[in-house]
Amino acid sequence: xxxxxxxxxxxxxxxxxxxxxxxxxxxxxxxxxxxxxxxxxxxxxxxxxxxxxxxxxxxxxxxxxxxxxxxxxxxxxxxxxxxxxxxxxxxxxxxxxxxxxxxxxxxxxxxxx
Amino acid sequence: xxxxxxxxxxxxxxxxxxxxxxxxxxxxxxxxxxxxxxxxxxxxxxxxxxxxxxxxxxxxxxxxxxxxxxxxxxxxxxxxxxxxxxxxxxxxxxxxxxxxxxxxxxxxxxxxxxxxxxxxxxxxxxxxxxxxxxxxxxxxxxxxxxxxxxxxxxxxxxxxxxxxxxxxxxxxxxxxxxxxxxxxxxxxxxxxxxxxxxxxxxxxxxxxxxxxxxxxxxxxxxxxxxxxxxxxxxxxxxxxxxxxxx
Numbered sequence: 204x205x206x207x208x209x210x211x212x213x214x215x216x217x218x219x220x221x222x223x224x225x226x227x228x229x230x231x232x233x234x235x236x237x238x239x240x241x242x243x244x245x246x247x248x249x250x251x252x253x254x255x256x257x258x259x260x261x262x263x264x265x266x267x268x269x270x271x272x273x274x275x276x277x278x279x280x281x282x283x284x285x286x287x288x289x290x291x292x293x294x295x296x297x298x299x300x301x302x303x304x305x306x307x308x309x310x311x312x313x314x315x316x
Numbered sequence: 317x318x319x320x321x322x323x324x325x326x327x328x329x330x331x332x333x334x335x336x337x338x339x340x341x342x343x344x345x346x347x348x349x350x351x352x353x354x355x356x357x358x359x360x361x362x363x364x365x366x367x368x369x370x371x372x373x374x375x376x377x378x379x380x381x382x383x384x385x386x387x388x389x390x391x392x393x394x395x396x397x398x399x400x401x402x403x404x405x406x407x408x409x410x411x412x413x414x415x416x417x418x419x420x421x422x423x424x425x426x427x428x429x430x431x432x433x434x435x436x437x438x439x440x441x442x443x444x445x446x447x448x449x450x451x452x453x454x455x456x457x458x459x460x461x462x463x464x465x466x467x468x469x470x471x472x473x474x475x476x477x478x479x480x481x482x483x484x485x486x487x488x489x490x491x492x493x494x495x496x497x498x499x500x501x502x503x504x505x506x507x508x509x510x511x512x513x514x515x516x517x518x519x520x521x522x523x524x525x526x527x528x529x530x531x532x533x534x535x536x537x538x539x540x541x542x543x544x545x546x547x548x549x550x551x552x553x554x555x556x557x558x559x560x561x562x
Contacts, residue, residue, distance in 0.1 A: 236392055238417050238449035256477035258334070258447065265425040290425075 204228050204312060206270050206293060209249065213307055215272060215295040218279055222293045226269045230316035231308050233301060237262050244268060245316065251301055251308070255279045260286035260294075270294065274301040318539040318557050323355035323548075324348070324532050325382065326396060326471065326497060326522030329366040332386075333427035333447050336527040340436045341370035343528055349377040351532040354543040357522075359384035359396050359471075361446045362412050364405045365431045371402065373434050380543045386471060387412055387457050388449040393480040394471040395454060396497070397461035400545045404464040411460055417448030454480065458492050467549055468492065472499040472524055473514075474507060487514055494552050495520050500534040504562060518552050521562045537561035 207224035210217060217224070229247030234240050235254055244250060246267045252259060253274050260283060263271055270293035273279060279287070279294055287294040297304045327344055328335040341358070348356050358370045358381060367383035374381035383405035384398040399405040420443050421429055429442040452460070458468040473496050476482035487493070495518045498507045507519070521534040539559045540547040551558040 236449075238388075238390075238392060241417065241419065241445075241448060254477055258477070261425045261427075261447065265422050 206249065209308070209311065209313070210295060212311055213297060213304070215297050218284060218294040218296060219287050219292070221288055222291055224293055226293070228269045228313065231305070231313045232315060233305050241265065249308070249313070251305055253277055253301065255283055257282040257286045259283065260290050260292050263292045264290045268292070272297055272304065274299060274304055318541055318559070320561070321354040321538045321540060321543045322352060322532075322535050323520070323538050324353055324523050324525070324535045325355065325357040325384070325398065325469070325520060326359050326386070326524045327356055327531060328386075328524070328526050329358055329360055329370065330428070330430040330432060331360040331363055331366045331442060331446075332526070333361070333421060333423075333429050334526055335360075335427075337428065337430065338528055339526070340432050341366055341373050342434060342436050344370060344531065345373040345377055345379065345381070347528050347531045348374070348379055353379060353532055353535065355380045355382065355538070355548070357382040357384040357396075357398050359386040359398075361386050362388060362416055362448070362450065363429075363442060363444070363446050364409045365442060367405055368402050369432065369434050380545070382545055382548070385409060385412060387452070388478070389454045389457055390449055390451050391454060391483045392449055392478060393454050393483045394478045395457045395461070395480075396469040396471050397457070397464070398467040398469065398545070398548075400465060404466060407464050408461065408466065412450055413444065415450040415452050417445055417450070419445035419448060421445055421447070454484065455491065462492065467494045467552065469494065469520070470496050472497055472501070473511065474499055474502045487517075493517055494549075497522050498562065499524055500530075518554070518560055519562050520560060
């Protein structure tokens with residue numbers, strides 16, 4: 204599934220309008236511990252988190268993830284937005300809590316893989 | 317009779333992947349001297365490999381640069397250990413390295429981890445994943461810091477990301493923290509309101525500077541006899557007439 208399809212289906216707010224959303228999403232990973240994401244996420248995964256610190260962009264870059272979705276309507280820090288644009292990591296926001304959002308992603312066919 | 321010393325006890329050098337490359341020990345010390353700081357502490361992420369050179373350069377300017385490490389706990393809270401000398405800090409670094417998440421730093425993702433000498437010449441690059449976490453809990457880290465006679469500080473408790481309250485929900489009672497650090501992100505007025513339940517633990521303010529202009533942005537006034545580590549430890553215990561002004 205492409206990232207833009209997820210954005211449209213779940214009405215996500217895109218925080219990085221300059222970035223291409225025509226990216227393949229291979230699966231999903233949800234965690235708020237950055238070390239866990241470094242260790243266990245997979246290339247092409249979309250990452251669901253409530254962390255807004257700029258280090259999330261570095262971690263997503265390292266793991267070559269397809270994008271990050273912040274939950275609960277959280278606003279990314281300014282530095283995080285700048286890094287996201289710089290490193291080419293699409294950053295989206297959902298007003299839903301993580302449980303609901305992950306449930307909907309699962310319904311769309313996204314798996315932890 | 318205690319007199320006031322100005323201290324900024326949380327500064328990153330170019331060894332920290334997230335810090336500006338201009339954060340060389342030489343420039344940090346020059347900046348600290350220009351601001352009239354008497355004490356600084358170099359606290360890189362999970363490493364102290366630029367601490368000794370900073371200490372040497374600082375001494376020439378009459379500044380005490382205390383060796384420190386900002387350690388990432390298994391819960392991803394940042395705990396700073398400050399040490400009396402390089403030997404104790406090296407021991408702490410040894411424990412941190414043994415327990416650090418495996419992996420190599422990716423300079424593109426996280427930034428360079430530069431070890432430099434007093435002339436700003438590059439001696440090498442630290443290859444470890446310094447941005448990663450250790451598998452040591454907050455409790456374990458504090459106990460290990462104390463076993464090397466260090467001072468244990470909960471870094472930037474007002475910050476959600478990497479602050480102890482953001483990651484553990486609250487500061488567990490019984491945790492033997494020597495002091496809590498308030499960052500420049502909040503006013504002291506706001507901090508006093510938000511953290512009033514922790515007023516029994518001494519507070520300091522430090523810049524957590526990642527670039528030169530941020531050094532001394534906030535600092536702590538320490539009323540003590542000398543600008544030494546032992547005096548700092550006594551001041552945090554409010555021994556005698558010593559006191560802390562934040």
